[in-house]
Amino acid sequence: MTIRLRPDQKIxxxxxxxxxxxxxxxxRRSSKLDRDREHLWILCLDASQTVQHLELLGLGTQRAVLIDPKEIYNLALLKRATSIVAxxxxxxxxxxxxxxxxxxxxxxIAASQFLNIKLLDHLIISxxxxxxxxxxxxxxxxxxSKSIMLNSAL
Known part of the structure; x- marks a missing residue:
């Protein structure tokens, strides 16, 4: 679900x-019912690190949300993002x-290195x-980590 950003939110x-x-x-806009579940948002940014797009990519349970790099980077590619924040x-x-x-x-991180779309950060919020x-x-x-180094060497 795309979240509409006002011009002043494209910071x-x-x-x-x-x-x-x-x-x-x-x-805060989420309904009380939805606030009891984990959400995953992806923030897409341009080359100057200006916000271009915000997408609710996943709605999970009380204790988990699926974080699938394929879905995340598919969105980043579609939005032509040069960097993202999860x-x-x-x-x-x-x-x-x-x-x-x-x-x-x-x-x-491994996917970002392969696709050359920088993962700037991952935030957990309350x-x-x-x-x-x-x-x-x-x-x-x-x-x-060794697994990242191994993946980037392939």
Missing amino acids: HIQSSADIFQLMQPVL IHNHPSGKLRPSQADKTATEKM DDNYFSFLDEGVFALLST
Whole structure:
């Protein structure tokens, strides 16, 4: 589901805080019923890291949402994005990434290297806070993992 962005929402992204600020009204717009489930949004950006498109790509359960790199990068290719940000919520409010979150991010990093569409960050958000894989150093750890290096060598 495409989320319509007002012209003032097509901002230049400089930090994870910018992404969180952009996503707050989107998260609040969700109905109470939907807010009890995990959502996956993909933010598509142009070469100057200006927001061009925001898509709700997945609606999951209370504890998980499918994060499929094929679907994510298909969207990025269709929208001609040069970079993307993956964002999902944890209805519990607990922002620490699960092992499944880390594995999905690792797969997105590998796909980004292959397709040359940069994954800028992966955020987990709640009503009042967020976790940035980039800011917390998880992104760097996953980027240097053996499986990523193996995939990029192929």
